[in-house]
Amino acid sequence: MNTDQAPEPDNRPRKQTWKRMIWSFSKLIAVVLILTFFVRGFLFTNYIVYGKSMMPTIHDGERIIVNKVGYEMKEPSRFDLIIFHATEESDYIKRVIGLPGDEIYYEDDMLYINGVAHEEEFLEVHREAHENGLFTEDFDLEGQTEKTTVPDGHVFVLGDNRQNSVDSRHIGFVSTEMIVGEANMTFWPPENMRFFK
Template identity: 65%
Template sequence: MREPKKSGSGKKLWRRGIWRIIQTAAIVLVLTFIVREFMFTNYIVYGQSMLPTIKDGERIIVNKIGYELTEPDRFDLIIFHADEDSDYIKRIIGLPGDELYYEADTLYVNGESVEEDFLETISVNGSDVFTDDFTLENLTDEHTVPEGHVFVLGDNRKNSVDSRQIGFIPTDEIVGRANITFWPPQNIRFID
């Protein structure tokens, strides 16, 4: 003959099950927060300033791991806080201490011409000039990129709000480096 179940044991199992669900949910939330805050996050790109590298509406994964601890590299694609409400994606052109200028559609860094293989030459409104001539001094009243700052440009030079308009970007405003596009699925790729 079986012994009758105690009425409290069913409630204990139910409470234990609920407690495990709460613990699991809390662990998932904490891990999600850590990953998004300190490791990786995703962004939707709005606008055409990074064409043809990144298209309007593409979703990208941004690597935040250790980026604030390392020196940025020339030509990194970065996400940064442009103001309180907006984050921008642009390409680093000038690093701290660099003297740079454009002449005849050629980038010069510290007096040496630098190839920009990622750019596609296109004719805009009948003009073959892709990047208008400028010097740092004309744009910013500075001869070189200040310490703790970078100079950024969009890949679509004729349609980009970048350091030519908003000035130098403080390195502590950089969120991270764009690594991968993941949406739409046919456009999944690593970003150079």
Template identity: 65%
Template structure:
């Protein structure tokens, strides 16, 4: 009986080795899970600049929902992150969807000939020193096209007088969109969902 027990003990791994192996497995599982979540579900960004103020402030950290956004139809007024170039990602608001005819006239957005309210700009317009918050333009003035092309969106920053957006860089291809901004999480006093 004792000889069998000795034989079993010879093949048993030392306690420290079992603990190390268990720890390595846990770390690997967490790393794979984190990679999958970050690549395919959610990611976070730090916002630099004032182009989305007061909706999103310089230095705030945001959560971006990537789940299936490339398969979904974007909605007007979604806040999105997109690849502006090889080195930079921008945060902007979708104003124009594929097929839309857009124009601004007397600080009013017109989509397909109808005035559209931009409630999210009320705070900014009230604190704006000048009378005009968004300068007049038409798509044709900016792009030589009358409507937003298929698989593209037209974006603007909420801080209209201090934003590099579709007025300068043109339409954003749908495949360059990373995802929709869901919430801010840093600094803690600014935690909120973004609609």
């Protein structure tokens, strides 16, 4: 009579493996959450655009990615798309037209900066669809802001939809300290995904 019995299976190694896997997965999730918080809080963020002031460049309801660190290393450039704190409740997206020291005026739908004409290629699609006179009404900086040039530490901004935009013609210069960051791309809806010029 054979009295040998098969040994009971030892489940300890398997349990330890599962514990290690769960612990590793938990650490991975924690790292991802921390990185996401860091990236979203300090490097990039996203916004939903409301309104038509930046059409056709950006449409109402599109979601955009905003680079929050670029202006820590450099100053805004002409024609950048920026997000800034316009009021305590609202952030606006507009295009930088004037930089510190610039003298700006529009005449016959042409932008002049320091007496030199500048083409605004990003407006061409909108101009083609616009039939009611000038797309950008004539104005000069002094008439709009009582300043002859853009002050240090500020920019002059306009919406791309010049006929339907609350911008520096109404709210004045934007302090660079109020700039959240530069709009780089739209990612939603997916079929509209694109980088901004």
